[in-house]
Amino acid sequence: MRLVHVFDAYCGWSHGFAPVLAEVVRRHPGLDMEVVSGGLFTGARRTPIREFGYVQGANAEISERTGAEFGPGYARLIEDGSFVMDSEAAARGVAALRQAAPHRIVELTAALQHAFYVDGLSLSDPATYRVLAETAGLDPDALVRAFTAPETAAAARDDFARAAGLGVRGFPTLLAVAGGRVTVLAVGHAGPDEIDERLAAARAATA
Template sequence: MNNIQDKLIYVWDAYCGWCYGFSKSLQGFNENHPELPLTVLSGGLFVGHKKLPIASFSHIPEANKRISQLTGVEFGTPFQTLLEEGAFVMDSEAAAKGFSALRFFAPERAYYLASSMQQAFYYEGKSLNDPATYRKIAIAHNLDPEAVLARFEDVASTKDAHEDFMKVQQLGVQSYPTLFLQKGDEFIGLGGGVMTAEKIEARLESIIS
């Protein structure tokens, strides 16, 4: 059905609630298409002047209600407490470094590692700026936690995170999450947001038929 070089590119940010909402749709679609390798890139949503306390983003509580209604994901009590306190700083660079450290040791499981990160933040209220969070995720995925933490602290993970940000900019992504089908040098949008696995499937069918 698919050309050998066709693959999926998923652009996300660990601190993006809509990405958390999209995770089940993407998982269902991805598992239906083992023939399409999936590359996951961190987008850098809260970096530079946007790296602010969560209370600075007044739209988040209302957005989260919509995300829950439309996708069925649950925001855990520890996260809600973090949101109400308002002081927590979402640092997408730190999160991208953490993702890079995990991905380095299990690139074929990148999506599942990303999903575990969002579960840790949005359900368990764990900081994705904190190395301890990556220790826990590493153990859960049978990765060497010490090796993951060493990689997290290494300059290589910062370089890797910045390379992801650069690739995402080159793709011209304006919103998260965004899923692409890459056909050779062409990148075709498959969707994101609140799309179900079935809708992504229909979009793929319309592209390849």
């Protein structure tokens, strides 16, 4: 059995779910974890953030339910309104981080979302990945090269196809996959204890 976390780095609920995911990984160190980018803001949905009028209200709900922090850098992006969230670029960043340190991908994707939702850094900007690498003890030049490489763009497309193939329609979604059986453990938000109960049931069903 493996866990598959389908998220989008530009999804506020995914940002709020990051501490829960970290706790699930801590509780179940023997389970493989696959992190997949879902592609929330692609194509026609890549528009200035001012066009998403629900953002501030949604963020207030996310903070209330999960305790997630939305920092001053991000608040400035909201106030300006011109920033465009591009999930393809963010997925390239996730693919580059996955390539650099696959065993740390949950930690690193949480740091990626912190860079946007707290510091207000663009996930389309190579400089953001340089900062992440320096903070995480990775090779900054190698991470930036990976972010801009054609292979990472292909990996992002593969992620979107993987998410669609799993039938995921909302982010974040946490799945348990064993053979051909897929069990939904969480969609949007759930606590670690709830996830543990569902995971135990999934294991029992496949025993």
